[in-house]
Amino acid sequence: MIRKLKDRAPQGNLKRLTLLGPVLGLTLLVTVSGCGRESRVEMATQEKILIMGNGAEPKALDPHIVSSVGDSNILRALFEGLVAYHPTNDMLHEPGVAERWEPNEDFSEWTFYLRKNASWSNGDTLTAHDFVYSYNRILHPEMAAPYSSMLYFLKNAEEFNKGEIKDFSKVGVKAEGDYKLICTLKGPTPYFPDVVKHTTWLPVHGPTIEKFGNITDPYTEWxxxxxxxxxxxxxxxxxxxNAYVKVRRNPYYWDANNVKPNGIDFMPIDNVFTEEKAFRNGLLHYTYVLPENLIAKYKEADDPRLRTETYAGSYFYRCNVNQAPTDNVNFRRALAYAIDQETIVEFVTRGGQQPAYGFTPPSEAGYDPPHVIAFDPERARQYLKEAGYENGSDVPEFTVIINTSEAHKSIAVAIQDMWKKHLGIKRVKIENQEWKVFQQTVHDTNYEISRAGWIGDYVDPNTFLSMWVTGDSNNNTGWSNTEYDRLMEESGLISDPKERYARLREAEQVLLDEVPILPIYWYTRTYLIHPDVKNWHPLLLDNHPYKHIDLAVGDKKGGKAP
Structure with a gap:
């Protein structure tokens, strides 16, 4: 994820930025922990407060306007949807606000039965009407929600979001009484319970939203x-x-008696070296990422605090297809085939990532993605000639933008060198941008090439491929292809998994032939976690339900820093 431009550094979703915020946050922690022998995390373990590194400063704490993994991590603690994430298996479901759910015969309609003891944190009763209100809000054209397309599964949702339908009652969601929600979809969707786990489907409290503005105000005091x-x-x-976001147990939560932590402190530490040092100094239970040059050292030390896990995400570059020189498909192909993915994962990221020869990563869902873009310098040079360039020296200057991160910079420099070595392109600039500025630049398609990461929102290839449909809010390349759109639309009407996957594979072939994106690697998650953290299991989507995470004094053996 979450998910979404991913602001994570190689691990992978998908993150981070200036030093002032992290230093301020860490200073506050040191002040707290400096008056005794125990470290901050040791005291926090006793208090059952989980302290987590979380990348960049959150953009917002409103589920309808965020799109990054770091923001979603916090929202997952604050909100709960109809269906919750399972603590050990992404393919399983946990009841959330809904006690149970059932589809019709062809999976085009789903009925959710809400529990009657679900409440808001102010004590108000939570009902099916709150979900209808929330879906109306995120889909409202004036809201301009960056992730509104996640709700396009609902019948007429896209048409309402684009202003083609004015009456929200025509959108496929309705409440039958207070505790029954019916979702009518535009096609068969057997995996719909996976979809509604995502942050975009979370409910918001209407009276609070409208106390501080109107339904479509994105940034208010609420x-x-x-x-x-x-x-x-x-x-x-x-x-x-730029210091912290603190959350504490909600006494009105329907399952409050079974919530293990008393709270979580999310620390926006955007510098990976600062974060790793904070972990070594006893200021964090968990690092968001780990600097690639330290991974080998932790491995050599056989440090049990090091974790490397499979992660459903792709690290890639976006190309602006409406701006020279990346408006030329053969030029984009030349760039793609001149990237040596194996060298990048072996010598640059060094975190167990897999070279990406396509966009959709392998997963437990059974989809076999096409692998067609492998390093081939001769082919790359031929495409460069077909693009109208005799050699790289006549290619005009262009810029690769990245959100500020040593990890992203290392990758960009490596690719810059590859384009110079294999294509003779010498005028490639690398521009660092602060995370929020970077997000806006990408949203405005005001770039030539931009770093990107995408973490699956659910375990299905559709979560990777739907974003490239014409006009999708996460496309941000200007790319549009009628054949791709047709194949994606057809896949949404097929209930048989094998047939649907075949159609999705055809669509991905079109995407990789047109290359509005340059595949680089498929993510792994590489991070550090304190032995006091219990019930933290490897998850393909990395969406941990925090209420199951426990804190207890653990085995400190083997915990010395390299």
Whole structure:
């Protein structure tokens, strides 16, 4: 994820930025922990407070306007949807606000039966009407939600979002009484319970939204501590910009008696070296990422705190197809085939990532993605000639933008060198941008090439391929292809998994032939976790339901820093 431009550094979704915020946050922690012998995490373990590195400063704490993994990590603590994430297996489902659910015969309609003891953090009863209100809000054209397309599974949702239908009652969601929600879809969707786990499907508290603005105001005072109302296992108690976001147990949560942590402190540490040092100094239970040059050292030390896990995500570059020189498909092909993915994962990222020869990563869902873009310098040079360039020296200057991160910079420099070595292209600039600026630049398609990452929102190839449909809010390349759109639309009407996967594979072949994206690698998650953290299991989507995470004094053996 979450998910979404991914702001994570290679691990992988998918993150981070200036030093002022992390230093401020860590200073506050040191102040707290400096008055005794115990480290901050040791005291936090006793208090059952989980302290997590979380990348960049969150953009917002509103599930309808965020799109990054770091923001989603916090929202997953504050809110709960109809279906919750399972603590050990991405392919399984946990009841959330809905106690149970059932489809019709062809999976085009799903009925959710809500529990009657679900409440908001202010004590208000949560009902099916809250979900209808929330889906209306995120789909409202004036909201301009960056992830509204996630709800296009609903009948007429896309048409309403684009202003083609004005009456929301025609969208395929309705409440039958207070505790029954019916979702009518535009086609068979057997995996719909996986879809509604995503943050975009989370409910928001209408009275609170409208107390501080109207239904479509994206940034208002409702997101501040003291104003924020949510329905998850935790509530927002403190948010200091560039320092921390603190959440604590929600006494009104329907399953409050079974929530293990008393709270979570999310630390926006965007510098991976600062974060790793904070972990070594006893200031964090968990690092968001780990610097690639330290991974080998932790491995050599056989440090049990090091984790490397499979992660459903792709690291790639976007190409602006409406701006020279990347408007030329053969030029994009030349760039793609001149990238040596194996060298990048072996010598640059060094975190167990897999070279990406396509876009959709292998997964447990059974989809076999096409692998067609492998390093081939001769082929790359031929495409460069077909693009109208005799050699790289006559290619005009262009820029690769990245969100500020040493990891992203290392990859960009390596690719810059590959294009110079194999294509003779010498005028490639690398531009660092602060995360929020970077997001806006990509959203505005105001670039030539941009770093990108995408983490699956659910375990199905559709989550990787639907974003390239014409006009999707996460496309951000200007690319449009009628054949691709047709294949994706047809896949949404097929209930047989094998037939649907075959159609999706055809669509991905079109995507890789047109190359609006340059595949680089498929993610792994490489991070550090303190032995006091219990019930933290490897998950393909890395969406951990925090209420199951426990804290207890663990085995400290083998825990010395390399």
């Amino acid at each position: 997101q501040k501590p003291g104003n924020h109302v949510s329905n998850g296992a935790f509530t927002l108690t403190a948010w200091r910009i």
